[in-house]
Amino acid sequence: MRRDDIPHLPDLSRDQRERIRRTREALVRGGLLAAPPGRSGVPRHIEQSWRRCVGEAVPVTPDHVDYREPEDNRTTLSRAAEPVLERLKDSLADVPVAMVLSDATGRIVVRHAAVRRQREVMDRARAAEGFDYSERSIGTNGIGTVLVERRPVLVRGPEHYNALLEDLTCAGTPIIEPGTGRVIGSFSLACSTRDVHPLMAVMAGDIGRQIEARLLDEAGDRRRRLVHAYLSLDRANTATLVVDEDTVLANRLGLSHTGPELHPLLWRYLSEHGPDRTRRMRVPLADGPHDALVEPIRDAGKVAYSVKVLSRHPSPPAGGGTTGAVTPPVVGDLLHFDDQVNRQLETAVRHRELIALTGPSGTGKLRTALRVLGRQGAPDPLVVEPHLEPGWFGDAAAAVADGRGLVIRRIHHDPVPSVAQVRALAAPGVPLAFTADLDAAGDLAVGLVRQVATTVRLPALAHSLEHLPALVRTVLAELPEPESTTTFAAPAWDRLMSWHWPGNLAELRNTVALLARRACGSTVDVDDLPDELRTPRRSLSLLESAERTAVVEALHAAGGNRSRAAQALGIGRNTLYRKMREFGIT
DSSP: OOOGGGOOOOOOOOOHHHHHHHHHHHHHOOOOSSTTOEEEEEEEEHHHHHHHHHTOOSSSOOOOOOOOOOOSOOOOHHHHHHHHHHHHHHHHTTTSSSEEETTTTSSEEEEEOOOOHHHHHHHHHOOSSSBOSSHHHSSTTHHHHHHHHHHHEEEGGOOOOOGGGTTTTEEEEEETTTTTTOEEEEEEEEEEGOOOOOOOHHHHHHHHHHHHHHHHHHHHHHHHHHHHHHHTTTTTSOEEEESSSOEEEOOOOGGOOOOOTTHHHHHHHHHHHSSSOOEEEEEEEEEEEEEEEEEEEEEEEEEEEEEEESSSOOOOOBBOOOSSSSOOOOOOSSSSSHHHHHHHHHHHHHHHHHHEOOOSSSSSSHHHHHHHHHTTSSOOOOOTTTTTTTTTTHHHHHHTTTTTOEEOOOOOOSSSOOHHHHHHTTTTTTOOOEOOOOOGHHHHHHHHHHHHHHEEOOOGGGGGGGHHHHHHHHHHHOOOOOGGGGEEEEEHHHHHOOOOTHHHHHHHHHHHHHHHHHTTSSSOGGGSSSSHHHSOOOOOOOHHHHHHHHHHHHHHHOOOOOOOOHHHHSSSSSHHHHHHHTTTTT
């Protein structure tokens, strides 16, 4: 159906409204098998939407509609729509109709209703900026149903699934990104059922076309700027990339550094760490980190970066893992994939220090401990957990006597080993290591570690996302064929890079293994991802970004100790926990 083909149906009579309401209620009450499809007497797309809502148990009268504070930053969609909607405001100043713009998830980003009566109707329905109007949230409506159907939709009165919307008629149309064909949002006109105009659907479609035309113009300007920057660099006899928030351009030599994961990987890194003037820095590329000369390119308030790759060879590819616990991939013979962590471990090993590996759950502490002990000449150490094994000390002493080496795991749980026990086990000089989550430890465990060991904290995955492609490849390499040949589409990489991975490497391994098992060697796309990864996370405002940076730096300076970090920030511990959850910091 073309945008011009939205059916111009007449307004509903009282009898029609009552019949549609009864039909919808019967379907909700009786379930999907209450009546065969096509017998409802409503347009096919409305019935299909009702059935989707019933199947997903969407409440007819929800007591809560998900709300998120509207973003301060301007997206490509909102920039393109702004001049179009501004022109219409004067024309609709005295008309009881609302203009509503949503993003691709169905969340309302702009709502304009000049007439107070219309604003009140929309407010009662919670149809305002920040509210989630996807079909899964609110049921059949002119925003969420448009996004699911990917075509224009007219929803009249009781055709809405949600009882709060029965007094509204809504004509909506998808906003299609030129060039890619992606649905990036929707535009709709909403009014009271008694104020319906026969040209309402035509107007919605026309406004949608205007917004798409603005998108096309903006994309053309942006691409011209990128091409100009690229051409000025392409004469160099080195790999060259130009990247902005939507696009990567590469010369022939640069192609060896590309892949579907490159854009989300590189753009995320440069948007957070990009310099304000030309600077040499190490950047993550699809084939590993490289030294590069990075230069910002600014035009009309927008930023892009040129990247001249300087290093001739990337870091060696991620190595294989082992069976058992989730393991971080390593690079060549390195002890850990993170450069700073690896340096700390190498120093401790060189001085033959007893190492306590700390960090949140799922960061690969056991695997790293085993690798450290292997470097120290103990390839088959015993792993014990004192809080689970009452006779652990006898087993540990026997292993040490045999020269096997020892990992004492999760010592933050009670009962905590005594200093005397640890020193007795360390006395023969056999390699020994601890693992612990000191954030969850009491004073006894912290005191033990501080007395006898050198602590090395393993980073949360959210702080090491530049390594994510290598980590994913390592997990895939451990799987059997054909699962190991599974690939990820570029939009799926966008979501993987945007997720905050609260379960760290353990969560990543489980997620990648599950997706690879289902894909069985094919390509994983966005629709294949779990729900929580499929929905893009909100971008932070400038103030929120600064606040998040302060929290991360305070935690880093405090060595991960949350009490000291909260004290340094001048906030309470509970407030710090709330901020960490809000910003996806683990």
